[in-house]
Amino acid sequence: MRRAQGIAGNVVLNVVAWTIILGVAFPLFWMVVTSLKPQFELFRRPPTMLPETVTFEHYIRLLRDTPFLTYFRNSVLLSTATTVIVVGIATLGAYALVRFRFRGRETLAFLVLFTYLLPSVVLIIPLYLMLVSLGLSNTIFSLVIAYTTFALPYALWLLRSFMAGIPEDLESAALVDGATRLGAFWDIILPQLLPGIISTALFTFILSWNEYLYALVLVNSDGARPLTTGVMKMLISSFNIEWSLLMAASVMMSVPLIVVFAFLQSYLTRGFGAGAVKG
Amino acid sequence: MAAYQFQIAAFEAVTPGVKVVFETTSDEGYAPQLAAAFASGEVPDIVTHLPSFAVQTDYANGLLEPFDDVIAAIGADEFYPGANDVYRAADGKYCGTGIGNSAANMLWVRRDLMQAAGIDTTPETWDELRAACQAMQTGGLFGAPLPYGQNSMTSLIFIGFIHQAGGQVFTPDLQVAIDNDGTRAALEFYRSMRELCPPGATTYSWGESLTAFVSGATATGIYTGRVLANVRDQNPALADQITCATYPRLSTDIAPWTFNDFPSVFIPAQSKQKDAAKAFAAFLFDPEGYIQQLHAAPGHVLPVLQSISANPIYQDNDIIRKCGPEVDLMAASAAGGFNLGYESAGHQSNAKAGEVIGSNAIADLVQKVIINGDNVDQALGETAAAIDAIMKA
Amino acid sequence: MTSHAQTPLERRYAMLGLALIAPTVLIFCAVIVYPLISAIYLSLFQIFTPTLQGEWVGLGNYAAIWGSGAFWPALWTTLVWTVGTLTLQIVFGVAMALVLHQNIWFRSLARSLILFPYFISTVVAVLVWKWVMNDLYGILNHLLIVAGVTNVPLDFLGSMPNAMVSVILVGAWKYFPFVVIAVLARLQTIPEPLYEAARIDGAGPIARFFDVTLPQLREVLVVIVLLRAIWDFKEFDLIWLMTGGGPVNATQTLPLVVYREAFGLNQMGMAAAWAVSMMAVLLVFMVVYIRQTRAKGSF
Numbered sequence: 012m013r014r015a016q017g018i019a020g021n022v023v024l025n026v027v028a029w030t031i032i033l034g035v036a037f038p039l040f041w042m043v044v045t046s047l048k049p050q051f052e053l054f055r056r057p058p059t060m061l062p063e064t065v066t067f068e069h070y071i072r073l074l075r076d077t078p079f080l081t082y083f084r085n086s087v088l089l090s091t092a093t094t095v096i097v098v099g100i101a102t103l104g105a106y107a108l109v110r111f112r113f114r115g116r117e118t119l120a121f122l123v124l125f126t127y128l129l130p131s132v133v134l135i136i137p138l139y140l141m142l143v144s145l146g147l148s149n150t151i152f153s154l155v156i157a158y159t160t161f162a163l164p165y166a167l168w169l170l171r172s173f174m175a176g177i178p179e180d181l182e183s184a185a186l187v188d189g190a191t192r193l194g195a196f197w198d199i200i201l202p203q204l205l206p207g208i209i210s211t212a213l214f215t216f217i218l219s220w221n222e223y224l225y226a227l228v229l230v231n232s233d234g235a236r237p238l239t240t241g242v243m244k245m246l247i248s249s250f251n252i253e254w255s256l257l258m259a260a261s262v263m264m265s266v267p268l269i270v271v272f273a274f275l276q277s278y279l280t281r282g283f284g285a286g287a288v289k290g
Numbered sequence: 291m292a293a294y295q296f297q298i299a300a301f302e303a304v305t306p307g308v309k310v311v312f313e314t315t316s317d318e319g320y321a322p323q324l325a326a327a328f329a330s331g332e333v334p335d336i337v338t339h340l341p342s343f344a345v346q347t348d349y350a351n352g353l354l355e356p357f358d359d360v361i362a363a364i365g366a367d368e369f370y371p372g373a374n375d376v377y378r379a380a381d382g383k384y385c386g387t388g389i390g391n392s393a394a395n396m397l398w399v400r401r402d403l404m405q406a407a408g409i410d411t412t413p414e415t416w417d418e419l420r421a422a423c424q425a426m427q428t429g430g431l432f433g434a435p436l437p438y439g440q441n442s443m444t445s446l447i448f449i450g451f452i453h454q455a456g457g458q459v460f461t462p463d464l465q466v467a468i469d470n471d472g473t474r475a476a477l478e479f480y481r482s483m484r485e486l487c488p489p490g491a492t493t494y495s496w497g498e499s500l501t502a503f504v505s506g507a508t509a510t511g512i513y514t515g516r517v518l519a520n521v522r523d524q525n526p527a528l529a530d531q532i533t534c535a536t537y538p539r540l541s542t543d544i545a546p547w548t549f550n551d552f553p554s555v556f557i558p559a560q561s562k563q564k565d566a567a568k569a570f571a572a573f574l575f576d577p578e579g580y581i582q583q584l585h586a587a588p589g590h591v592l593p594v595l596q597s598i599s600a601n602p603i604y605q606d607n608d609i610i611r612k613c614g615p616e617v618d619l620m621a622a623s624a625a626g627g628f629n630l631g632y633e634s635a636g637h638q639s640n641a642k643a644g645e646v647i648g649s650n651a652i653a654d655l656v657q658k659v660i661i662n663g664d665n666v667d668q669a670l671g672e673t674a675a676a677i678d679a680i681m682k683a
Numbered sequence: 684m685t686s687h688a689q690t691p692l693e694r695r696y697a698m699l700g701l702a703l704i705a706p707t708v709l710i711f712c713a714v715i716v717y718p719l720i721s722a723i724y725l726s727l728f729q730i731f732t733p734t735l736q737g738e739w740v741g742l743g744n745y746a747a748i749w750g751s752g753a754f755w756p757a758l759w760t761t762l763v764w765t766v767g768t769l770t771l772q773i774v775f776g777v778a779m780a781l782v783l784h785q786n787i788w789f790r791s792l793a794r795s796l797i798l799f800p801y802f803i804s805t806v807v808a809v810l811v812w813k814w815v816m817n818d819l820y821g822i823l824n825h826l827l828i829v830a831g832v833t834n835v836p837l838d839f840l841g842s843m844p845n846a847m848v849s850v851i852l853v854g855a856w857k858y859f860p861f862v863v864i865a866v867l868a869r870l871q872t873i874p875e876p877l878y879e880a881a882r883i884d885g886a887g888p889i890a891r892f893f894d895v896t897l898p899q900l901r902e903v904l905v906v907i908v909l910l911r912a913i914w915d916f917k918e919f920d921l922i923w924l925m926t927g928g929g930p931v932n933a934t935q936t937l938p939l940v941v942y943r944e945a946f947g948l949n950q951m952g953m954a955a956a957w958a959v960s961m962m963a964v965l966l967v968f969m970v971v972y973i974r975q976t977r978a979k980g981s982f
Contacts, residue, residue, distance in 0.1 A: 028782045028793070035856065036796040038811045041822060045814060050524055054505035056430055057825045104707035111700025112693075119704065125966070126715050130917040132941040133958035135326075137721035138714065143330035160714050167707065192699055221804040223920040224942075231323040232313050239806045243924075244314070252497040254814050261807040268802045269795070325732045325946060351731065439841065440929035490818025492841020492930060507819045648947045657931045661842055680948070 042265075046070070046258035053255055069259040078233050079260060082241030085151055089237050090219040092155045097162045098170075098212045102204070105170035106196060110182070120171070126164040131224050134160055139229055151235045157225040162215045169214065173207030174200075213275060220268065238264050293586045297579035301570055308566050328353050333558040335567040338389050338574070342376045342552035343631030343643030349385035350641035355557040355564055356383040363572035368595045370625045376552055376632040378639060386556030389574065390584065390591035391624035394549045395450045396534040398503055398511035403431075403531075412535045416454075416479045419510070419538040423486040426509035433486030434510045435502035437494040438660060444495075444653035445646075446549055447512065449630055451476040453547035454539040459652070459677070462636045466678045468652075469670040475540055481660045492661055504528070512537065515589025515620050518609050534616050536623055550627030553591065577601060589613065592621045642681050651676040726955035732945060737952055744956035754960060761936040764851060764922070765915045771855035772911060773904070776862025781896075783863065784870045794867075801860035809924040812853050816840060843933045846926050850934055854921055858914075862907055869903045870896070905976045909969070916965055937961040 045053065046069055048062045073079045107113075108120055138160070142153045177200060185195040201208075226240040236244070242260045298310045313334065320340065327333050328348070348354050361374060361384055373391075377384045397419070399412055403426045413419035423433025437444040449459060457472015484491070488502060496513070503511025504520045506528060511517060521528050536546035555574060557567045574580065575595060581604045584591050588609040593599050599621060604610070610617050628634060631643035646652070655673040658664040726744055730737030748754050783794055800808065815823050816839040824836040839849045873896065881891045919938040922928065928935030928943065935943070937957065945954035 024782070024785060025787050028785075028787050031779070031782075032793050032796050036799060038808075038815060038856075039796075039799055041815055042807075042811045054501070054507070054525075054820050056507070056820060057828075058820055058822050100706045100710065103703045107700040107703035107707075111696060111703070113697045113700045113704075119708070122711065124969075126711065127913055129715065129719065130938050130941065130958055130961060131919065132938055132945065133722045133955065133962070134715070134718040135945075137718035137725070139326050140330060141713075141718070143332055148330065148332050156714055159710060160718075163707070163710060164715075192696060217802055221806075221920075223804075223806055223924075228323065228326055228946075231327070239804055242810075243806060252501055254820075257810050258814065261803075261810055264807055265799075265803045269799060272795070272798065272802055325949065329732070440927055440931065488818050489836045489838035490841055492838050493926070502819060505819070645949060648949070650947065654931055657929065661930045683950070 039265075042258045042261050046255055046262050048255055050253075050255060069253075069255045070263070073256060073259050073263065077245050077256075078236075078241065079245070079263065081233060082236055082238045082245075083263070085235060085241075086220060086237040086239075089151050089154050089158070090216050092151070093158045093162055093219040094212050094215045096155065097159055097166045097215050098208060101163060101166035101170050101211070102201075102208060104167055105174045106200065108167075108171055109174040110179075123164050123167050123171075126160075127168070129160070131161065135225065135228050138225075142229070149230055149232050149235055153229055154222075154226060154235070154237065157229055158219050158222060161222075162218055165218065166211050166215050169211045170204070170207060173204055173211070176207075177203045209275065213272070217268075293579065293582040296582055297574060297576075300576070300579055301573045304573075305566070305569060308563075308570075310570060324348075328558070328560070331560050333560045335561040335563050336555065336557050336571055338555040339553040340556070341629065341631075341644070341647075342386070342388070342554050343629060343640065343647065345377065345386040345554045345556050346379065346631050346639055346641045347644040348556070348558075349379050353559055354385055355559045355561065355567075357386045357556060357571075358384050360557075360568050360571045361387055363568070364575045364595075368575075368597055370594060370596055372635075373594050373625065375635070376629070376639070377554070380639065380641070386554045388552045388594045389555045390553050391550055391594055391621070391627070392514045392553065392591060393620040393624040393627060394514050394551060395447055395512055395537045396514065396517075396548075396620060396623070397537045398513060398517050398532055398534045400426075400509055400528065401531045401533060403509045412533070413538045414535075414542055415538050416540055420479070420482060420486070423483070423509060427486055430507070432488045432502070432508045434483060434512070435494060435499040435508045436480065436483055436487050436491060436512060437496075437499055438480075438484065438487070438491050438656055439493045439495050440650050440653050440657055441495045442647050442650070442653070443499065444656055445650060446551065446629070448476065448480065448652055448656050449633075450537065450547055450549045451480060453628070453633070454537060454544060455479070456540065456544050458633055459630060459646075460633060460637065460640060462634070462638060464638050464640055464681070466674050466681065468655075468674050468677065472540075473670065474666065477656075477659050477666060479540070480656060484660055492657075515592070515617060516587055518589045518613055518616070519587055522609065529612075534619065536619070546623065548623040548627040549629055550624045551629055552627075577603070589617050589620060592617075592624050645680050645683075646677055649676065649680055651680070722955045723959055725952055726959050728952040730951040732949040732951045740952070744953050745960065747953070748956055748960060757932075757935065757937055757940050758964060760932070760934065761916060763847065764854070764918075764934070764936055765912060767847075767851040768854035768858070769908070769911055769915050771851065772859040772862050773908065775855060776859040776907075777866050777900070777904075779859065780863045780866035780870060781892075783867055797863055798860045800857050801864075805857065805920040806924065808853065808857050809921060812849075812856075813840070813925070816849065840926050842930055846930060846934050850922050850925050853925060854915065854918065857921065858911065861911065865903055865907050866900060869900055873899045909972060909976075912972075913965065913969070916968075917961075 044060075044062060047065045047067070048059070049064050049066045049068065052059060052063055108116060134157075138157055139148070142148050142156065147153045147156070181199050181203070182195050185199050186192070190198065221239065222237075223239045226237050230236050230240070233241070242257070242264065245260070294312055298312055302308060302310060324337070345354065357377065361369075364387075366374070369387075374384055374387055376388075377386050379385045397412070404410075404412075404422065407422065407425035409422050409425060413422050419434075427433040437447055452459060452468070452473050455472035455475040457468075457470045457476065459466070459468045461467045488494075488507065490498070494502075500511070500513045500516065500520060502508045503513065504517060504525055506525060515534075517532065517534070521532060536548060539546060555571055557564060557571065561567050574583075577598060580593070580595075580598060581601065584593055584598070584604065585607050588607050593604065598604050629643070630647060631640045633640070640646075651673050654676075655669055658669040658672075659666055725737075727739065727741055728737035729740045729743070779797060783790065783797065787793060815821055818824060818836045818838060821836070823839070824833075827833050827837065838845060840846050877895050877899075878891060881895050886894060917938050918936070919942065922934055922936055923939055923942065926934045928939045938961070941954050941958045941961065944950045944957055
């Protein structure tokens, strides 16, 4: 009896849960469906649930007739470079902030938190002027620098809490055994910190991949334009809103991320929780 | 795009040593991009397709090179009479020139729907238009795709309505005069049209408005000749049913007012290669390349040079052949068109027009009165104050 | 710093610490502190954006913002958006984390599908939702009409209160997975014996949630609320791309005001003053929040 109740309860839970999950994922489904509809079917009223005619013309046009691939390459380069630089610097910084005593440590930690408040719009023009005087305007690297403004405080904050979660005894034991401070960092801390680093890297990558405002203002050449502004620019002209093409671009822009994150998802959840809860 | 590539290749072929790099931008993106570029001194050598009032603004701030040399190189007589008046700046020089004309507020109608509703003639007055829309609005079909969004289309189109009721935004010597009977009549009419427009018209801009008509969701449209090409490509069933006219007015006593944003070409003052830029600007009007440019969107961009209109190569295009009367009407309307920087032949050139449009003050007026239901007097007062502040800043 | 107690080794460690933090500090100064100071400096001028030519107006910009009474409505809009979307994110995020913590069918796939909105670009999210909510061809209006909820298509983004509700919902949809991730991770570390003890005491599932789960989640929730509140408060992309701040200025939050001042009205100095005011408010909220939660022993 209780067992039957348990099974029934389980079925109800599953049905309810999956209804919500499918509801949340519906836009994903609709994005794919729309991207496969030919133009004339798109403006059918009422809309067709599944495409009557499946076409890949929008994907072909996207790859062949638009700079989509250039934007894609730019986004990959940009996000990867930002992630590597930011996570590298933040790891060292977090280590210093957590495990060393020096003048100004508390002030720095506060500053990190404070820079968190800065809206991007404030920094744009000063940053742009600075980048131009460095001769970096309109390059992917200029966006890497701009993205550091929001990615570095975030990465530092995350890594600091991960770092605080690693027992100090381990490092002390290694030091007693005669390891140098940097040697202990390399051999003891880094392996322990790896889930945290992966997690931070993933979040940094997502932030960079999704950024829109800096890219809108700082870059105006297709050679350096990332996907976010590229897709908006490429497809929304005042003449025509090509929803099928937009949805095809959206799919192409999202699928690689989803595949990667489907594999790293457990890392993401485990690592994030283990670190961030320490505040 | 392809037409530009052709022009660039041709120009590079005749002027060795000059390399033209082509960058594109978007309606929403160009303002911050150019602002950042001007601020830094890293400017493009030549810019095209900005509305004339934006060009006037930049010229007034000393950011642009006078364009007289280029106009002379093309041949001042080649242009339609008065075509460059809109570019004459306060100092008597020209700040740029039009790369094409456009008639942005043409009334597009469906002959089949008018016939089914028993309407014989294309509406010429607002009352006729409203009655026609009411007659044609059934089930899922709406009367008109007028924009009520907080964007430049709403501002630009509504300025047209003000003039179609005999009103004006500025006096000829550029005092703010938007609070007048014409504006009030326009607001009243625009409000009465709300229920004849799709629910989402509150966010419509050019693209949505155009698509609504082309897809057959509305009985009338308001757009440039781009409609012709889009119908051919996206909904060919309508191709034989559509025609256009100048947009209706409050009464037939008032002259039609066609909005032409004069997509422009100009040269930033900080350009490091002015001579090459000027040569290239003039080259853009070389018939072979220029006609390709116009054919990229037949009926949308209309020639600014008289000699081109008559050129048989220009005439040799399926849409221009098929819709000759429509294209001729648009060309004539656009050549006699106006915009906020140039409200009438008697108005001084308004260097702040770009900022007035950019502030969305006029779109705000439409939204306040029609969507929020605010008091008209108060909303007009606020709008007048907002525009006045921009003029005095 | 009590130098008399420092051994040479400790001093060397302090030096090493400084060396390790140096790159961070340098980058902070170059890309954050310097532009920030420039921004504050710019806020004291009246500046025409395209030329960056300006004249000193002192605190004139601030006087204009605070004197005209324009600040409070904009702040109110920002708060409505932030509180609305944040509440939904937290409630829905915690609920979904609890569900995903259960042993449901295809749990791994379920998690991937739930996390999906957070990974995609805001640009993509906005495009998809605008298409779903389209007045003429949108699936949402079609479904609502079929379900008999409405006869005519709804205007989701162009009129109030629909526009604010829509951006809040899309914001919640986009960002609740962040809450799910963090809470789920914490749930996995709650020791099972706590639940067994509660069960032995006769606590039902609801009582177990309030007595065991929630106190265990408190710490992580405090952090999540802080992070998400800051991000939602300064959210630009999503609202800008969804409604552009409209109708009129009903969804024009502070970041949108800043952008519009800077690039719509070309008033860079005024924009900077708005931004600095906005930061000040955020700072006050944050300090109060940290005080409050710290007083209760969470930090």
